[in-house]
Amino acid sequence: MKLDNIISSGTKATRDGFGAGLLELGHTNPKVVGLTADLMESLQMQHFQKEFPDRFFQVGIAEANMMGIAAGLATAGKIPFTGTFANFSTGRVYDQIRQSIAYSDKNVKICASHAGLTLGEDGATHQILEDIGMMRMLPGMTVINPCDFAQTKAATIAIAEHHGPVYLRFGRPAWPMFTDNLKFVIGKALHLASGKDVTIFATGHLVWTSIEAAKALAAEGISCEVINIHTIKPLDEEAILDSVSKTRAVVVAEEHQRNGGLGDAIANLLVHKMPVPMEYVGVKDSFGESGKPSELLDKYGLGKNDVIWAVKDVIDRKK
Amino acid sequence: MADISKLTELAQQVRRDIVRMVYNVQSGHPGGSLGCTEFFVALYGNVLKHSPKPFKMEGKNQDLFFLSNGHISPVWYSVLARTGYFPVTELNTFRKLNTRLQGHPATHEGLPGIRIASGSLGQGMSVAIGAALAKRLDGDKRTVFCLTGDGELQEGQCWEAIMFAAHNKVDNLVVTVDWNGQQIDGSNEHVLSLGNLPAKWKAFGWDVLVLNEGNNLEAVIAMLRKARRRCGKGKPVVILMKTEMGYGVDFMQGTHKWHGKSPNQEQFDSAMKQLPQTTLGDY
Numbered sequence: 078m079k080l081d082n083i084i085s086s087g088t089k090a091t092r093d094g095f096g097a098g099l100l101e102l103g104h105t106n107p108k109v110v111g112l113t114a115d116l117m118e119s120l121q122m123q124h125f126q127k128e129f130p131d132r133f134f135q136v137g138i139a140e141a142n143m144m145g146i147a148a149g150l151a152t153a154g155k156i157p158f159t160g161t162f163a164n165f166s167t168g169r170v171y172d173q174i175r176q177s178i179a180y181s182d183k184n185v186k187i188c189a190s191h192a193g194l195t196l197g198e199d200g201a202t203h204q205i206l207e208d209i210g211m212m213r214m215l216p217g218m219t220v221i222n223p224c225d226f227a228q229t230k231a232a233t234i235a236i237a238e239h240h241g242p243v244y245l246r247f248g249r250p251a252w253p254m255f256t257d258n259l260k261f262v263i264g265k266a267l268h269l270a271s272g273k274d275v276t277i278f279a280t281g282h283l284v285w286t287s288i289e290a291a292k293a294l295a296a297e298g299i300s301c302e303v304i305n306i307h308t309i310k311p312l313d314e315e316a317i318l319d320s321v322s323k324t325r326a327v328v329v330a331e332e333h334q335r336n337g338g339l340g341d342a343i344a345n346l347l348v349h350k351m352p353v354p355m356e357y358v359g360v361k362d363s364f365g366e367s368g369k370p371s372e373l374l375d376k377y378g379l380g381k382n383d384v385i386w387a388v389k390d391v392i393d394r395k396k
Numbered sequence: 397m398a399d400i401s402k403l404t405e406l407a408q409q410v411r412r413d414i415v416r417m418v419y420n421v422q423s424g425h426p427g428g429s430l431g432c433t434e435f436f437v438a439l440y441g442n443v444l445k446h447s448p449k450p451f452k453m454e455g456k457n458q459d460l461f462f463l464s465n466g467h468i469s470p471v472w473y474s475v476l477a478r479t480g481y482f483p484v485t486e487l488n489t490f491r492k493l494n495t496r497l498q499g500h501p502a503t504h505e506g507l508p509g510i511r512i513a514s515g516s517l518g519q520g521m522s523v524a525i526g527a528a529l530a531k532r533l534d535g536d537k538r539t540v541f542c543l544t545g546d547g548e549l550q551e552g553q554c555w556e557a558i559m560f561a562a563h564n565k566v567d568n569l570v571v572t573v574d575w576n577g578q579q580i581d582g583s584n585e586h587v588l589s590l591g592n593l594p595a596k597w598k599a600f601g602w603d604v605l606v607l608n609e610g611n612n613l614e615a616v617i618a619m620l621r622k623a624r625r626r627c628g629k630g631k632p633v634v635i636l637m638k639t640e641m642g643y644g645v646d647f648m649q650g651t652h653k654w655h656g657k658s659p660n661q662e663q664f665d666s667a668m669k670q671l672p673q674t675t676l677g678d679y
C-alpha cells in the first residue's frame with residue numbers, strides 16, 4: 078500500500094468498534110457471554126445486553142469477582158467477554174487473571190477500554206500505561222491493541238474464534254478510521270506502507286500518528302516503512318525481521334510505558350536475531366495526569382513530532 | 397467554629413463551585429459531589445480539628461480525612477480551598493494540564509489536604525485504618541474520618557477492611573457511607589443489591605449509626621459529632637448517610653445519570669439560577 082492512499086474516513090472510538098463486534102458475535106456465536114463491572118455503556122456493551130439479556134451479567138463494582146466468574150463460565154465452554162477500564166482489567170485483578178484464567182488456560186476474553194493517556198481528564202489513577210507489559214508477561218496470554226474502529230471490531234470477532242485467554246486493549250476518544258475492509262488475523266502484522274530508510278512499528282492509537290509522521294517525512298525525502306503490530310503477543314517475528322533486514326533501523330510507537338511494551342517485545346527479538354539502531358516513542362517511566370488527550374500525548378512525547386524526531390535520530394545512528 | 401448561617405452559605409458556594417468546575421472542563425462528577433456537600437462542609441467547617449497551613453502529611457494531633465470515592469473530587473477541592481488549604485483561584489485549574497487538582501485526588505503534584513491517591517474504588521477504608529493504627533501507636537487521641545460510596549461497597553476489599561477494623565478494635569475511626577442508592581449503570585438495587593446494609597455492618601462488628609437527612613447540614617454536624625463521641629469504646633463507627641445524588645440542582649437530583657456527566661450551556665445556566673452567588677464570591 079502507498080502512504081498517500083491511507084486516509085481517514087472520519088472518527089469513531091475504538092471502544093465503539095468493540096461494542097459493534099460484540100453485538101455481531103451475539104448473533105453468530107451462542108457461546109459468547111458478556112460481563113461488566115458497572116461500566117456497561119463506557120464499554121459500549123449495552124447493545125449486546127439489550128439483544129441478549131440472558132447472556133449478560135452485571136457484576137457490580139467487583140472486578141476480581143468478575144474475572145473469577147468469567148473463568149467459571151469458561152470451564153463450561155462459554156466464551157466470556159469481560160468489560161471494564163484497562164486499569165481495572167489488569168492491575169486490579171492480576172492474580173485472578175494469572176491463576177484462574179492464564180495458568181488454568183481458560184478461554185476468557187479480557188476486554189479493556191480507556192487504556193493509556195487518551196483517557197484524558199480522569200487522570201493518572203485511571204490512565205494505565207503498564208497493562209501491555211503485565212499481560213504479555215503472562216504465559217499463554219494473547220495481547221491485542223487495535224488501532225481504529227474497524228480493526229477493533231474485527232479483532233473482537235476474531236478472538237472469539239481463537240481458543241485461549243486474550244487481552245484486548247482499546248480506548249476512549251474518537252480516533253481517525255482508516256483500516257476499513259482490511260483483514261484481521263491474530264498474530265499477523267499489518268503492512269501499511271513500504272519504505273527503505275526506517276521501519277516504524279506502531280500499535281493502537283499511535284498507528285495513525287505514525288502514518289501522519291511518515292507522510293511528513295516523505296515530504297522531506299525520508300522513506301518510512303509503516304507496520305501495524307496489532308498483536309503484541311504472539312509477535313509476528315517473520316514480518317518484523319523481514320522489514321528490518323531491509324531498513325536496518327527501527328522506531329516503535331505505542332501509548333504505553335517504554336518499559337515492558339511493544340518496544341521491549343521487539344527489542345527482545347532484535348537483540349537476539351538482528352541488532353540494529355532502535356528508538357522508542359512511549360512514556361518515559363512516569364505516570365500520566367489530567368488533561369486533554371492531545372495535550373497529554375504532546376507533553377508525554379507521543380505526538381506526531383515525537384515520531385518524526387525518533388525517525389531522524391535513528392537514521393543518524395545508522396550512519 | 398463558624399455558625400450555621402455561615403456554613404449554609406458556604407455549602408451554597410461549594411455547590412456553585414462544583415457545577416462551575418465541571419462545566420468549565422466538560423468533565424468530572426457533579427452528582428456525588430452535590431450530594432455530599434453538607435458532609436464536607438460539616439466536616440471541615442465544624443467537626444475536624446485540623447490545621448490547613450502548613451499542611452503536614454503526618455497530621456500529628458490532628459483529625460484526618462480520607463476520601464475513598466475519589467471521583468467526587470470537585471466537592472473536596474472546593475471545601476479544601478475555601479477552608480484555607482490552597483488558593484480558591486486554583487479551582488479554575490481543575491482537570492487541566494499541569495494542575496494540582498487532578499481528576500481524581502492525588503499526592504503526586506503536592507496538593508495540600510490530600511494524603512493518598514484515590515479513584516480506583518475500594519481502597520480508601522484500608523488506608524484510613526492504617527492511619528488510625530498509626531495514631532494508636534503514637535498515642536495520638538485524634539480521630540480518622542473516611543468517606544466511601546455505596547456502590548463502592550461492592551468491592552471485596554471494603555469488606556476485608558470492615559472485618560479487620562472490628563477485629564482489631566480500631567475505635568478511633570469514623571467511616572461514612574454516601575448512601576445515595578446510585579452508581580454508574582443505575583441504582584445499587586438494579587446493579588447489585590447491597591441488601592440490608594445496617595445489618596451487614598452490625599454483623600461485622602461495627603457501631604452503626606443511620607442518618608436519614610444527609611443533606612441537612614445541622615443533622616450532619618450533629619451526627620458526625622455523635623459518631624466521634626462513640627469512638628474509644630472498642631468498636632469502629634460507621635454512619636450510613638442517606639443523601640440525594642445531585643442535591644441542589646433539580647434536574648440532576650435523585651438519578652444516577654449525573655454521576656459523571658457535565659452540563660451543557662443551557663443546563664449550566666439553569667443550575668446557576670438555582671445556585672445564586674454568595675458573599676463568598678466565585679473563584
Ligand SMILES: Cc1ncc(C[n+]2csc(CCOP(=O)(O)OP(=O)(O)O)c2C)c(N)n1
Binds near residue numbers: 427515516544574580
Ligand atoms: C475499581 C474501580 N472500578 C470501577 C470504577 C469506575 N467507577 C467510578 S465511580 C463508579 C460508581 C461508584 O458508585 P458509588 O460508590 O455509589 O458512587 P456514586 O456514583 O454514588 O458517586 C464506578 C463504577 C472505578 N473508579 N474503580
Ligand SMILES: [Mg+2]
Binds near residue numbers: 546547548
Ligand atoms: Mg452511590
